[in-house]
Amino acid sequence: MARSQAAGFTASPLQLQLIICCLIMLSLLIKSAETINCSEPTTDALLTALKKNIFDKTEIRPVINLKTPTNISVSFTLYGIFDVDEKAQILNAFLWLNLGWNIEGLSWDPVECGTNRISLPRKQLWRPDVVINEFIDENKVPDTYYVYIENTGEVIDDLPIHVISSCNLDIYTFPFDIQNCSFTFNSYQHTIMDVQLSIGRPVEKSLEISLGVMTTKGEWELVDMLAQKHTIPPQEMNISRDTITYYIVLRRRATLYVVNLLIPSCFLITVDLFSFLLPPQNVDRSSFKMTLILGYTVFLLLMNDLLPVTGNTLPLINAFFSLCLALMVASLLETILIINIQCGSSNYGPLPRLAKVLFLNYLAKLVFLSKKPSDQNWDLEEHKTETHRCDPVVDTPPSKAVHNTTPTLQELRKISHELLSIRQQVDKHFKTDESADEWIHLGQVIDRLLFGIYIIFLSVTLLMKLAGTINCSEPTTDALLTALKDNIFGKTEVRPVIYPKTPTNISVSFTLYGILDVDEKAQLFDSYIWTYLMWNIEGLSWDPVECGTDRISLPRKQLWRPDVVINEFMDENKVPDTYYLYVKHTGQVMDDLPIHVISSCNMDIYTFPFDIQNCSFTFNSYKLFAVDVQLSFIEPVEKTLKNSLDVMQTKGEWELVTILAEKPTILPEDLNNNFDALIYYIVLRRRPTMYVVNLLIPSCFLITVDLFSFLLPPQNVDRSSFKMTLILGYTVFLLLMNDLLPVTGNTLPLINVFFSLCLALMVASLLETIIIINIQCGSSNYGPLPQWAKVFFLNYLAKLVFLSKKPSDQNCGPDEHRTETKPCDPVVDTPLSEAVHNTTPTLQELRKISHELLSIRQQVDKHFKTDESAEEWIHLGMRRVPRQDWTLEGLGVAMHDVLLVEQVDGDGVGGGGRGTTGGGTVTTGGGRGTTGAGGLEY
Known part of the structure; x- marks a missing residue:
């Protein structure tokens, strides 16, 4: 019955009116408690009222109940983009930060107080410790002092910030790269239970305003701006901070780099491409290409400041430049090979059958190159001439031979003899046999094939706790603050212990947020870390229920702080300055500090760029001994490493490998004299990709060119100038890459030894080339080769390098000897009466012609033939270089006179002997006289 009456109870209208009146009166009382009353509508009256309400409450959040979170609205305007440092992974920008929050319990009547807002010094109010997580340097801007307070209690704070922040930059597509840098706003100390963030205005509006006011029009342009509010799981509310992340999308203006880098590089690679059209037999193409490589390295030296430097990812443009250089080096090596084939083809054996089929048949058709047909008319005429010359001479009867042997005929035969010798010399110098033609054609096919591959490759590339308890009068912020002021605020000078002999334990940890730089010369390690310190204030505690909260954030300057360094x-x-730390109800203090650490580090760069560095952070009290301050680890070092890898923002030249930690042991008797310490070891590894591509590979290219330059025949190509140009190019390359090399006086990097060795090898090869050229070009002026040199070099070392002296032409030896001696032998004149009788004007002219031809032939013999001593010196020079078949100063081919000589008797009748010389058939014999007039039959 009672239950039904209770369930059916209804309020009468009078009761309802009483309830409503009570609620209205209650709301008026609350409003009157929150509203500031001004005695008059003047500034002094409003300022006096504000001093009584907010000026004495700068240490704690402006809330009535500490469990009430303070909401901070965040927005900003990007005013300028100053710089983007790819190596340090830093964004340098200037922005206007807009913060807004409410002071609970603060309001006034705009009519009563004369204004709806007032500007006050920022230092007179509580300020939120909102920071940009990526900020890694000091905020170097002019101070601003004032904030606006609205009559509703809303605070509007605008701050200029010069932001030097870390940014993970990816320059793979430089100079067409787009970068996405983030600004993460959060309270540095307050968790989401105390401070919550919200986006102040739509991000589209922030982008529009930023584009309208941006003053910098440099290399970078603002493309887009995005924002994200992070969600925090409920179980992490007590430890996580509320965050808002803005993403700044920037695009690089590429025109400068296209005009100054890409287009000139394409010009030079095009010149190298068209250099294949230079005939190697007429133009020194190797020197041309070497000069082009030198010009390309000088171009890269001039444009070096425009290229980005980073060890994270290799920019595609660096790969393009390396590819261009590799193509130039490859084409130079190919040119050296072609010159070697074409200039030394006459000294090679027949072209192998496989090479003929593959290169001269298939690949020749693939590159549209067929062997040039011989001139039919010339071949026919030559064939006839050779056949006529080499056929056996049918002797005429003696009477007829005697009858036809006139002085005129004898002179004509002498002229024919000299002309034949000259022609054979010229034919041997300028004409190659079929084997040499095939080798030359092979070189042409390879040259044309690589030319096509070059074009295709370029096309594909371009399209890629407590002793006592604090009592709070009420569970409000003011009550707790009053209690704390009486207990700890006046004790900042001494350690927070009851007895001075009690040591204070400081727990230490940190998170490595960014690796900014490693300076090998100064031996400095530049990094950015977040440090965590925890200690207890003895005798401090409060009841969380009685005081309304289990922790409070207080200004750091109000408490004792350990001098841990x-x-x-x-x-x-x-x-940037951070102001607050947390004090828990148990007396535990939690202090987080950002530190830009520039620390000394003993670095060993012997194995650069594959080096691993071990830098240490030693935490200890700067003044207090271990008897007063003791240190311990907050968390295991594995947790420190994991946290660091999770939040690491810089992805530059160095990567974090591991973190180690140790605590040095102090003996009890040394506690009064030593400092307690914790040592963390930061193990870093250098990313070597950039150095391998920009240093080691090009250096190997150049030393390979120097190696292959031994294939250049010194008698056809000025090898000394080529090698000198190569050395000059290598020194320019080292000058170009000088900024990439470490500078330190501790140890010499192995890579420096490598470069010095490469340069020494180049210089040694140049000196060797000078000696060889001197021997080969001046061999005719030397005396006979010493016997010990003959034995040592021509017998033993020649076999060691698989080079034997080129044998003389066996078939030409006897006839050549006879031919060489023949012109110098006196000609036996006919009897005086016959000579006088046959001395006609025609005969006199023929004798003059014969005399001049004899002189010409002797000059040709002197030019094309070396003596045995000179040949030995030349052969000695060949022992010191890879095999080249040359035996003659300045021309590259040994020339031998091949003469067809016919001895006839005094009556001019030839005998019946037959000898073969150079493929011809000659009839020589023993006639009746041995001193008769010489004659030739051909």
């Missing part, structure tokens, strides 16, 4: 710190900590 990093021993290796070598410079000023240039980071």
Whole structure:
């Protein structure tokens, strides 16, 4: 019955009116408690009222109940983009930051107080510790002092910030790259239970305003701006910070790089492409290509400042330049090979059958190159001449031979003899046999084939706790703050312990947020870390229920702080200021600090660029001994490593490999004299890709060119100038890459030894080339080769390098000897009466012609033939270089006179002997006289 009456109870209208009146009165009382009353509508009256309400509350959040979170609205305007440093992975920008929050319990009547807002000094109010996580340097901007307070209690704070922030830059597509840098806003100390963030205005509006006010029109342009509010799981509310991330999308203006880098590089590679059209037999193409490579390295030297430097990813443009250089080196090596084939073809054996079929038949058709047909008329005439010359001479009867042997005929035969010798010399010098023609044609096919591959490759590339308890009068912020002021705010000078002999334990940890730079010369390690310190204030505690919260954030300057430092710190900590730390109800203090650490580090760069560095962070109290301050680890070092790898923002030249930690042991008797310490070891590894591509590979290219330059015949190509140009190109290359090499006086990097060795080899090869050229070009002026040199070089070393002296032409030896001696032998004149009788004007002219031809032939013999001593010196020179078949100063082919001589008797009648010389058939014999007039039959 009672239950039904209770369930059926209804309020009467009078009761409802009473309830409503009570609610209205309650709301009026609350409003009157929150509203500032001004005695008059003047600034002084409003300022006096504000001093009583907010000016004494700058240490804690402006809330009535500490469990109420403060909402901070965040927005900004990007005013300028100053610089993007790819190597340090840093974005340098200037922005206007807009923050807004409410002061609970603060309001005034705009009519009563004369204004709806007032500007006040920022230092008179509580300020949120909202920071940009990526900020790694000092905010170097002019100070601004004032904020606006609206009559509703809303605070509007605008701050200029010069942001030097870390940004993970990917320059693979440089100069057409688009970068996405982030600004992560969060409270540095307050968790989401105390401070919550919200986006102040739509991100599209921020982008529009930024584009309208941006003053910098440099290399980078703002493309887009995005924003994200991160969701935090409920179980992490007590430890996580509320964050808002803005993403700044930037695009590089590529015109400068296209005009100054890509287009000139394409010009030079095009010149190298068209250089294949230079005939190697007429133009020194090797020197042309070497000069082109030198010009390309000088071009890269001039444009070096425009190229990005980073060890994370290799920019595609660097790969393009390396590819261009590789193509130039490859074409130079191919040219050396072709010159070697074409200039030394006459000294090679027949072309192998496989090479004939593959190159001269199939590949020749593939590159549209067929063997040039011989001139039919010339071949026919030559065949006839050779056949006529080489056929056996049918002797005429003696009477007829005697009858036809007149002085005129004898002179004509002498002229014919000299002309035949000259022609044979010229034929041997300018004409190649079929084997040499095939080798030359092989070189042409390879040249044309590589030319086509070059074009195709370029086309494909371009299209890629407590002793006592604090009591709070009420669970409000003011009550807790009053209690804390009486207990800890006046004790910042001494350690927070009851007894001075009690040591304070400081727990230490850190997170490595960014690796900014490693300076090998100064032995400095530049990094950005977040440090975590925890300690207890003895005698401090409160009841979370009685005081309304289990922790409170307080200004760091109001509490005692440990003087824990990093021993290796070598410079000023240039980071944005953070103001607050947490004090828990148990008396535990949690302090987080950002530190830009520039620390000393003993670096060993012997194995550069494959080096691994081990830098240390030694945490200890700067002044307090171990008897007063003791250090311990907050978390295992494996957790420190994992956290660092998770939040690492820089992806530059160095990567974090591992973190190790140790705590040095201090003996009890040394506690009064030593500092307690914790040592962390940061193990870093250099990313070597950039150095391999830009240093080692090009150096190997150039030393390979120097190796292949031994194939250039010194008698056809000025090899000394080629090698000198190569050395000059190598020194320019080292000058170009000088900024990439480490500079230190501790140890000499192995790569420096490698470069010095390469240069020494080039210089040694140049000196060797000078000696060889001197021997081969001046051999005719030397005396006979010493016997010990003959035995040592021509017998033993020649076999060691698989080079034997080219044998003389066996078939030409006897006849050549006879031919050479023949012109110098006196000609036996006919009897005086016959000579006088046959001395006609025609005979006199023929004798003059014969005399001049004899002189010409002797000059030709002197030019084309070397003596045995000179040949030995030349052969000695060949022992010192890879095999080249040359035996003659300045021309590259040994010339031998091949003469067809016919001895006839005094009556001019030839005998019946037959000898073969150079493929011809000659009839020589023993006639009746041995001193008769010489004659030739052909």
